[in-house]
Amino acid sequence: MSALASSIILDHVVPSHLAGSPERVERSDVWGRMFSFEPGQRYIVEASSGAGKSSLCSFIYGLRTDYSGSISVLGSGSVASLSVSAVCRLRESVLGWLPQQLGLFESLSALDNVLVKNRLTSFLPLSRIREMFECLDIAEKLNVPVRLLSVGQQQRVAVIRALAQPSRFLILDEPVSHLDPDMSLRVSQLIESSVVPDATIIATSVGNRLPLSSFTLLNL
Amino acid sequence: MKPMQSGHNPVSRILRSHLSGAQLVGFILANVVGLFIIMAAVRFYADLNASDGAGSSDSFVASSDFVTVNKRVEGLPVFGASAATSFSPEEIADLESQPWVRRLAPFSASGFDVNASVDMGGRGMSTALFFESVPDSFFDTLPPGWTFSPDNPSEVPIILSRDYLALYNFGFAAGRGLPQLSEAMIGMIPLRISLSGNGNQTTLRGRVVGFSSRLNTIAVPESFLSWANSVFSPSASDPAPSRLLVEVSDPGDPAVSAYMSGHSLEIGGDKESSSRALHVMNVITGVILAVGAVITVLAVVILLLSMLLLLQRQRRSIHLLLSLGYRPALLIRPYLSTVLFTVIISFLISSVALLFVAPVWQEPLASVFSPGASPLLPFVVGAVISLFIILLNALALLRVVKSNFRISQ
Numbered sequence: 027m028s029a030l031a032s033s034i035i036l037d038h039v040v041p042s043h044l045a046g047s048p049e050r051v052e053r054s055d056v057w058g059r060m061f062s063f064e065p066g067q068r069y070i071v072e073a074s075s076g077a078g079k080s081s082l083c084s085f086i087y088g089l090r091t092d093y094s095g096s097i098s099v100l101g102s103g104s105v106a107s108l109s110v111s112a113v114c115r116l117r118e119s120v121l122g123w124l125p126q127q128l129g130l131f132e133s134l135s136a137l138d139n140v141l142v143k144n145r146l147t148s149f150l151p152l153s154r155i156r157e158m159f160e161c162l163d164i165a166e167k168l169n170v171p172v173r174l175l176s177v178g179q180q181q182r183v184a185v186i187r188a189l190a191q192p193s194r195f196l197i198l199d200e201p202v203s204h205l206d207p208d209m210s211l212r213v214s215q216l217i218e219s220s221v222v223p224d225a226t227i228i229a230t231s232v233g234n235r236l237p238l239s240s241f242t243l244l245n246l
Numbered sequence: 247m248k249p250m251q252s253g254h255n256p257v258s259r260i261l262r263s264h265l266s267g268a269q270l271v272g273f274i275l276a277n278v279v280g281l282f283i284i285m286a287a288v289r290f291y292a293d294l295n296a297s298d299g300a301g302s303s304d305s306f307v308a309s310s311d312f313v314t315v316n317k318r319v320e321g322l323p324v325f326g327a328s329a330a331t332s333f334s335p336e337e338i339a340d341l342e343s344q345p346w347v348r349r350l351a352p353f354s355a356s357g358f359d360v361n362a363s364v365d366m367g368g369r370g371m372s373t374a375l376f377f378e379s380v381p382d383s384f385f386d387t388l389p390p391g392w393t394f395s396p397d398n399p400s401e402v403p404i405i406l407s408r409d410y411l412a413l414y415n416f417g418f419a420a421g422r423g424l425p426q427l428s429e430a431m432i433g434m435i436p437l438r439i440s441l442s443g444n445g446n447q448t449t450l451r452g453r454v455v456g457f458s459s460r461l462n463t464i465a466v467p468e469s470f471l472s473w474a475n476s477v478f479s480p481s482a483s484d485p486a487p488s489r490l491l492v493e494v495s496d497p498g499d500p501a502v503s504a505y506m507s508g509h510s511l512e513i514g515g516d517k518e519s520s521s522r523a524l525h526v527m528n529v530i531t532g533v534i535l536a537v538g539a540v541i542t543v544l545a546v547v548i549l550l551l552s553m554l555l556l557l558q559r560q561r562r563s564i565h566l567l568l569s570l571g572y573r574p575a576l577l578i579r580p581y582l583s584t585v586l587f588t589v590i591i592s593f594l595i596s597s598v599a600l601l602f603v604a605p606v607w608q609e610p611l612a613s614v615f616s617p618g619a620s621p622l623l624p625f626v627v628g629a630v631i632s633l634f635i636i637l638l639n640a641l642a643l644l645r646v647v648k649s650n651f652r653i654s655q
Contacts, residue, residue: 131566134256
């Protein structure tokens with residue numbers, strides 16, 4: 027019961043777009059079986075494009091419901107049938123989220139983009155946010171509108187925003203796809219040092235893995 | 247709700263970025279016009295109808311919707327032919343079935359002899375009287391002491407027509423050198439009421455508990471009259487009623503006077519012509535009210551569409567904010583404060599305009615009627631409409647924002 031209430035449980039989840047290809051579901055470490063993301067673990071979810079990495083992230087995050095089976099977060103019951111406010115509560119504190127498309131507000135400055143999240147959680151002091159910008163080498167971009175930043179710089183802003191809450195599960199959809207190995211390492215270290223103890227990290231990758239110190243590799 | 251400062255709150259800066267000032271000004275203009283017309287019409291209606299009947303205050307049968315109906319007395323009087331002026335059950339049923347009749351009750355008459363005497367300063371006076379009664383349910387408020395117990399008959403409460411008092415004071419007393427009496431004094435004079443008939447006779451105390459302009463009679467409680475009729479009346483059955491108290495939906499309705507003249511009936515008390523003028527005015531006010539309502543509805547549609555357009559343009563931002571954990575209720579706040587602001591502004595403008603414009607008709611109206619309407623009513627109506635507009639917008643906004651919550655497949 028305690029394991030159930032502290033993990034994300036995927037109960038025979040099969041995305042609708044894979045319903046017609048049982049051999050791909052058969053190959054997968056996650057789809058179509060009982061699978062759970064355990065507290066304190068690091069997972070790298072790897073697959074070729076189109077295998078459903080972003081789908082997996084969106085399913086867990088309650089954004090999409092186009093799958094069979096059910097997903098439960100911390101014993102919440104099926105995420106797909108939770109009320110709007112219950113999902114909002116999960117997103118506000120339990121689930122951290124870095125979407126592949128980054129989801130930044132282009133007209134806002136880099137700092138304001140982080141503050142949009144931090145206003146909701148009041149998790150990071152402003153000094154810590156500045157420190158994180160420095161750590162990822164974008165301190166001078168703090169007040170620059172995001173649309174003027176390079177994709178790599180935007181990705182780092184999105185990473186910092188994802189860390190602006192005490193997530194139990196951090197879902198990172200290709201967090202370092204636009205970063206060089208050195209910067210990827212710094213992002214990885216920043217993440218490891220910023221998450222709450224016992225947090226679970228789920229990062230997807232199409233080859234450019236988040237260089238975590240240790241992790242479980244999952245193939246979709 | 248505290249308006250969000252766009253400088254410090256990136257969220258409301260994002261959400262308000264496509265706000266169209268022109269659309270909001272358009273809404274405010276339309277809403278001011280609509281709201282002003284509605285509030286002015288309500289004010290006008292209240293002024294009109296408060297003035298009606300203000301001159302003849304009647305604490306018991308206060309509603310001006312009551313009229314007394316009797317048959318016209320025609321030709322030579324023939325004793326024993328009272329049937330010509332009494333109502334048959336069929337006639338009563340026919341009148342009752344008219345659409346403008348809310349309810350009616352016959353005046354019950356006394357079928358026995360009544361004699362009232364009073365001792366005024368050593369000079370005794372006595373007169374033969376009659377009593378009538380109407381059901382207690384026709385009284386808006388029962389006069390104090392309006393009870394009679396047949397088991398212990400001692401005192402009879404009486405309501406007197408104001409006309410009778412005027413006849414006495416200005417016609418009789420003035421010519422005979424008798425004291426003129428105020429309504430309050432009459433209430434303190436003890437009357438000796440002698441009832442006789444059917445071989446029985448008794449004397450009771452009587453007290454005038456009130457005066458009425460609409461009950462053109464000497465009225466006693468129904469319970470007293472039925473008791474007295476059973477004891478003193480020689481005939482077992484009640485006499486056929488010759489007068490009816492009718493509650494009509496609108497005394498000024500032309501259908502009422504058409505029916506009355508068509509059936510040789512008379513309406514007691516001449517409130518008819520002013521009622522008819524009032525009726526016409528009320529119809530006109532109703533039309534104006536409808537025009538105002540239509541304009542207000544259109545204004546609300548403008549506001550609603552403008553807000554929905556804004557949401558449509560902000561779809562991506564709203565979806566992003568929802569995916570960051572913002573609740574729908576939090577996201578509609580900047581829009582709602584805009585709605586709140588524009589609705590309150592237009593309510594204030596309409597209210598101020600009404601304060602300036604109302605005297606235009608109130609002065610001429612005061613020379614015809616005596617005004618005395620509550621000045622708050624139109625503002626209450628305006629405030630309720632404004633509140634409704636705000637609520638409607640809040641619900642619509644919440645609905646649309648929630649529809650952005652999950653990516654539909």
